[in-house]
Each structure stands twice: as structure tokens, then as C-alpha cells.
Amino acid sequence: MQLPRSRGARRRRDRAAVLGLSPVPLVTPTADRRPPRRVLTGTVLDASPHLLVLRTPAGERRVAMSGTTSVWHGGRADLAALRPGRSAIARLAADGLAADRVWVEAARVTGTILARGRDALEIDMGPHRGRAHVDLPPAALGQVLVRHPKLEPGYLADVICVRTPDGPRAVRPGTSQPGHRAAHPPGPARGAAIADPVHGTATWFGDAVATPGLGAAYPAVDAEGDAGGCADAPDGCAALPLLSLGSEIRVLNQCTGHLGAVPVTECGCVAARYCDRCVECGTSPRGRVAELTPAAFVGLGGELETGCFNAFLFHGAGGGQEARPW
């Protein structure tokens, strides 16, 4: 269930009116907090060693390329991967002049394994995303098995893929598989206090075509009224407050210091089943605090092929850390 952008903004205004809070997060430049990087998501129209032209939802955009621009297409690739018609996510360098990284046809499939064939997986990605048939070539199978020892129905899978005309093709594991079955995620203790910020792991979902904008699937969306949550979603591994579609969360990448405000655009009932850790720059506590769209994840300093970053999620009603609007 997606929420119109205007409705989310109106909800935030109404909340501010009734609780007497600031509706717009303010910019707070601090030494250890950095604003999100600029990201462009779209379809490749043209590419050369000096220029990448993308068709984005906002129209045609040109991005300068430099000798240090790194291209990913299932692994490190050269400019030949930037073929017209392919989806791409370009992150600009900190100075905003040229792209520092471009991911081509990146996608991620996360969910419960329904069936495993000799070289394919059938994965249930949850009530909002449907099912996916993932091609699992022998080159990727070994890597996936190292971090997914129970590659069998009923267990969770998380694979980074490349989009192909025949469907997603796995290239590497997203994160290490949690040991529990998908149907039995261990939840937080009932009386567990909710920290602000909540420390956990932030991952990403979807691809540049299906989830092009900035947003997050949040694991604790309320199921009552028009909040947008799923009635049968588990409590989630991290102790998170119940929010709604349109609520705003602020995510800090502990590894890079990037901090940004992201609207909740989807119920993260799949993320709530993962009781796993991220081991980028230290080991995070168990539990996914947010699943970000590729653009949000990359803008906050994440690398799509890595799959996660160690994150702090600020949810305080007007308090806590403030973040710069993107």
C-alpha cells in the first residue's frame, strides 16, 4: 500500500498542529553529521566517458562522469554496462559535480523461500511485493550458500540481484541469513523500552524502476484505521514505535555520518521478520529498523552491493536529531 505524498505531508502538518510541534525538520549542521548525498534514479538514455544522460521521473537529467566514477553491474563493470534502456542509480560525489558511483540494474529480493530448484529460488516477498523467481547461477550459489546455510522452504532469503529481461539474477547474498524460520521471528520483550534513537540495521529493497523515489518500508506500521500496516505482521525484532504511512523517520548511517529524513512509504512487514545484524563498521544490534528505497539508501551513504549499514533511527516527536530535507 502506497500513500500519496500530499497525504503524508498533510498528516505531518496535522500532527504538528495538534501536538504543537514543528512540522518541518530543521537543518542542524554538526561536525559528525553530514547531509544526504544527491542521487539520481532513472533509465539510461545515453552514456559516454564524460556524461551520463538519465530519464528520471522529473525529466531528462545529465550527470557528469569522471575518471574515478565507479560502475556496478553485478560486480565492478566498465562504461559498456551503461546501455540505453537499463535502469541506473547515480550518486553524486560530495562536491556535487560528478557521479562517484553508478549502479546499473541493481535489485534486491527479500522474503521467505517458497521453493528451491537446481538453479533458482521462488521467494515470497510479502503481501505488498508479491513473489519473485530468482535465477541462481552456479557462480552466485556458492556465495549465497555461505551466508544462507538453510536455503530451503520456510527460511528467509536476502539476495542482491541484477535485473534481466528474464527476471532477477542473484549475484551475491544481501546479508547473513537469520537462524530462525520466517514464521517464528523472535520479538522484543513486551516491556522493552523504546530507545530514541533505535540502533539496528538499515537495508534496502526493490529496484530503481519499482521503487524510484525516497522512502522507507518501516517494520512497525500500525494496522488500525488508515495507518497502512498489515494485521498479521510480527512485532519485529527491534523495539520500534508504531507509526503510519506518511510518518517521517530520520536515519543516521553510523558508518558514514550521513543523516536524512525519509517518509514511511510502505509497511515493512517483511523486514519485521528479519532478526539479523549488520556488520559494517562494527556489529549492530539485531533487527532491521528500516528498509530504504535504493535512492534513499545510496543517498545516506550506503553501497547497494553491501546490503546494509549500521543505523540509528530517530523517531522522537519533535525532539531527537533533526535532519535536512533532501
Place this chain on the structure above:
Amino acid sequence: MVTVLQNTQVLLLSAVLLSAGLAKLTIRERAAATLRHGRRTGVGLGLAEGALGAALLVSSHSAVRIGTTMVFASATWVVGELRSRRADVGCGCFGGLSDRPVDRRGVLRATLLTGAALVSIGAPHAGLEVLRRTPVQVAVLLAVELALFAALSPELAALRERLAGGPVRPSCARRRSTLGESLARLRASDAWLAYENAIASAAPLDVWREGCWRFLLYPARVEGRPAGLVFAVSTAERDRTVRSALVTAVPAAGEARAIAKSTAL
């Protein structure tokens, strides 16, 4: 030796039933579980378990022993079903103390207690009589069994937390509060009464939640002009407060239609 084993099970089962009944009567389950079973059912179960535990102490009649066995066999089935079908809820075996999802230990505990109930069917004495005699073997065996029972019971940690004054109630930000509960609280509030005549529709246009607050947006007419009334209802377990604000910007026609459609769905 067989008699000692049988007599010990009578004491063990009586202790478990009495403590389970007491916990059900004194420690309420959280809202989600209460909605499934109802508070009256919980009280009824607690009284029945307490009565069965007391009957084990005073009577050696086979009907009491068979009834006990059937209760534990049923509990084993229920706990097994919860583990396979509802991984997000506790069994409520010890009232509000059993709010964590059922794990392997919970199923093993119920199975062992069913086995103990089967063994106890042939016990020659009632519980109080065993206590009066209290042979050393019974005391030792009972202590071992109680230690095993404690090791298989996550409720002890919850009880320790409660006794230590820890956060036993779910935080209002995570508490599963129903829409019906919020509406009932809202309509009994002064904020609702103050604006009752201005509200143009009995059904809210939009309902959403952020942490400890559920927000309800109603269409209203103030001095002949359309407006929106936003109510914030606390989701706390007790002392739920209500706040309100009049907003001039009401949802656009398109959004209002979309909200009405999604509400109808």
C-alpha cells in the same frame, strides 16, 4: 520408588495449577490477547485451574487426576498450535507473565507436564497427605522437578522484572490499541464535546498513528466555513488524554475520496 514418583507428580501439578490460576487472576494479559480470549474467559480459566489444583491436594479421586491429565493434554495441543500458527503471541498460561511468543521450551514444558499428569493418575495419596508424610525422596524429587520447571519457564524472568519495578506494561508507543478503544475514549472526552456540533460527519476522514498518539481527522464547519478537526488520542493503557486542533486546510477533494475509498476497503 514408583509410589514416590507418582506422589511427587501430584504435588508438582497442584503447585503448577495453583500458581497458573493465581497468575491468571492477578496479572492481566495485554490487549491483543484479551481481545482474543476475553477477560471473563481468563478469569474463568484461572478459577478452574485453581479449583483443580486444590482438588489435587485434598482428593485422590481418579476423576480429578484424569481431569488434570486432560487439561494438560489440551494445553500441550494449544501451545503447539500457537507455536506453529501464531508466532507473535504468548500462550497466556500464566496470565500476563506469559506474553512472549511460545518457543520450543514452552512446548516441551507442556509435554512434560502432561507426562507427569499421566504418571500421577495411579498415585495412592492426595497432595496434603503426601505433604504430611513428606518422605525425603519426595522432597528431593520435587525440588529437582521444580528446578526443571523453572528452567523451562520464561515467566520467571517477567516476574523478576515486575517485582523489580521494571517496565512490565507495553510502552504506549508500541501498545496495540484498537480503533474502537480510541473512538470510545474520544467520544467521552471534553475535546469531543466542545466541538461536537461543528463536526460534519460521524466517521473520521483519516485515522493514523504515531507512537503514543492516534490521530483522527474529522470534517467540520466552523462559522459556515469548511474546516478540519484533528483529535489526538493517547494510546496509553491508562489515563488516555485527548487533544484537539482546528485546521483550516481540509483534505483536497481527491484525497478525501481516496481516503473514503481506502476506508471502505
